[in-house]
Amino acid sequence: MTGPERRAGHKRRNDPGRGNQRPQSRRHRPTLDGARLTAYDVLDGVSSRDAYANLLLPQLLRERQLEPRDAAFATQLAYGTLRATGTLDAVLATLVSRPLAELDRKVLDLLRLGAYQLIDLRVPAHAAVDTTVALTRAIVGTGASGLVNAVLRKVAAGGDRAAWVAALQPADDDARLALSTDHPRWIVEAWRDALADGASADDAEVEAALLADDAAPEVHLVARRIDRAELAAESGGEPGPWSLYAVRLGSGDPGRIAAVRSGAAAVQDEGSQLAALALTRAPLDGPDVRWLDMCAGPGGKAGLLAAVRPAGVHLTAADRAPHRAELVRSALAGADDVEVVVADGTAPPWPEGSFDRVLLDAPCTGLGALRRRPEVRWRRTADDVAPLAELQRQLLDGALASVRPGGVVAYVTCSPHTAETVDVVDAAAARDDVEVLPVAPLFGEVPGIERGRYGQLWPHRHGTDAMFLALLRRTR
Numbered sequence: 001m002t003g004p005e006r007r008a009g010h011k012r013r014n015d016p017g018r019g020n021q022r023p024q025s026r027r028h029r030p031t032l033d034g035a036r037l038t039a040y041d042v043l044d045g046v047s048s049r050d051a052y053a054n055l056l057l058p059q060l061l062r063e064r065q066l067e068p069r070d071a072a073f074a075t076q077l078a079y080g081t082l083r084a085t086g087t088l089d090a091v092l093a094t095l096v097s098r099p100l101a102e103l104d105r106k107v108l109d110l111l112r113l114g115a116y117q118l119i120d121l122r123v124p125a126h127a128a129v130d131t132t133v134a135l136t137r138a139i140v141g142t143g144a145s146g147l148v149n150a151v152l153r154k155v156a157a158g159g160d161r162a163a164w165v166a167a168l169q170p171a172d173d174d175a176r177l178a179l180s181t182d183h184p185r186w187i188v189e190a191w192r193d194a195l196a197d198g199a200s201a202d203d204a205e206v207e208a209a210l211l212a213d214d215a216a217p218e219v220h221l222v223a224r225r226i227d228r229a230e231l232a233a234e235s236g237g238e239p240g241p242w243s244l245y246a247v248r249l250g251s252g253d254p255g256r257i258a259a260v261r262s263g264a265a266a267v268q269d270e271g272s273q274l275a276a277l278a279l280t281r282a283p284l285d286g287p288d289v290r291w292l293d294m295c296a297g298p299g300g301k302a303g304l305l306a307a308v309r310p311a312g313v314h315l316t317a318a319d320r321a322p323h324r325a326e327l328v329r330s331a332l333a334g335a336d337d338v339e340v341v342v343a344d345g346t347a348p349p350w351p352e353g354s355f356d357r358v359l360l361d362a363p364c365t366g367l368g369a370l371r372r373r374p375e376v377r378w379r380r381t382a383d384d385v386a387p388l389a390e391l392q393r394q395l396l397d398g399a400l401a402s403v404r405p406g407g408v409v410a411y412v413t414c415s416p417h418t419a420e421t422v423d424v425v426d427a428a429a430a431r432d433d434v435e436v437l438p439v440a441p442l443f444g445e446v447p448g449i450e451r452g453r454y455g456q457l458w459p460h461r462h463g464t465d466a467m468f469l470a471l472l473r474r475t476r
Ligand SMILES: C[S@@+](CC[C@H](N)C(=O)[O-])C[C@H]1O[C@@H](n2cnc3c(N)ncnc32)[C@H](O)[C@@H]1O
Pocket: 272, 294, 295, 296, 297, 298, 299, 300, 301, 302, 318, 319, 320, 321, 324, 343, 344, 345, 346, 361, 362, 363, 364, 395
């Protein structure tokens, strides 16, 4: 039997809240499929209490001890269904007579889980429908199972994703891309705009970028206090193509690697590594001994900066949130001379011009790292962008005030959205005491990184998150 059809025999634990069920129905409760039940519980956590799937799923997998094959299937089901929510809802809306918002939330999650298996995984209709109906009976009750059965049979009859996208008759190309690549339309437009960078975007490239953003990311490691070749050998991974510290693992549990457990290595996207390294590559006149990571939590880039700084460089890592600063302290265990402080970068507590190099890895919408958090694309809205862009401008002012004349600020976001990237940096670069240091010449080995004077990494070009980076020098 293949993974999707296999029954794991994992039983739903007795739920005290179900004490008033008739004994008969308890006796007849079907054996539930462990992978599908776990995937459903993730969907339920996300929709009922705003859980993060990437935190909840590993917890459930640990608690339930599913066999590796079932754990992999549960992951595929949970993440795939969450990513595809927009398209699944568009399909379901054509088949359910009420607005989807009026459906019982649990029933909607079950319909999405079943529809995802039919449309995207092409699980045979009898397996996808029967298992979802069994879950519905156990979780919601027999009444709802009739609706789920009827709707899912119609989903199955409509064919695969391509057939459904055609049937939904998208009004234009961005509407089609939204349905075929699992992104809300406003994010399709933001990526198109960022890829075009003032020109006209190549449709095929926009689609390739969005599809890459919809795929599960590879695990990347960073070698901090271990030789990269040694880390590659220990982990079974391959050296990354861009960062001299990167090892690409493909898939697998990094927690099994001794160097990760000891803190000599860590999990870090290769694009994040390049963004931190950009700060170190910018040429500098005069002293180069005081570095600041102004928005450091949870400490990924600070960890790399601490590892690669030349002897004598003093690194300060700041974050406004005390609990994030605490995470930085843990991430920096082993680099005890790094100073970790709680500080608001929009009102820096240190004297003006205190630092030679400042990294500003600004809070952002995260539109470039959607691959890691499957539900986030449906939680974010276009209205989130303007307040974040305002904060980013204030933080960049704070960073420029913190760097000495002749010093360098690296502005970084894990979003390619133009309002959070080019617009923020262009506004700062218009000041008469700021000059832009073009990024591409410093990264000759990374083709396709150029975004005008700035740098932009892309999942479809570089196999990284869509990280933006810019380098600014304070001239006086
Ligand atoms: C994108 S995350 C930084 C990620 C980090 N550089 C890393 O590589 O692990 C942005 C951080 O900025 C912090 N932050 C938000 N507003 C801030 C402010 N006004 N001053 C300082 N830090 C702030 C957030 O708490 C968050 O930890």
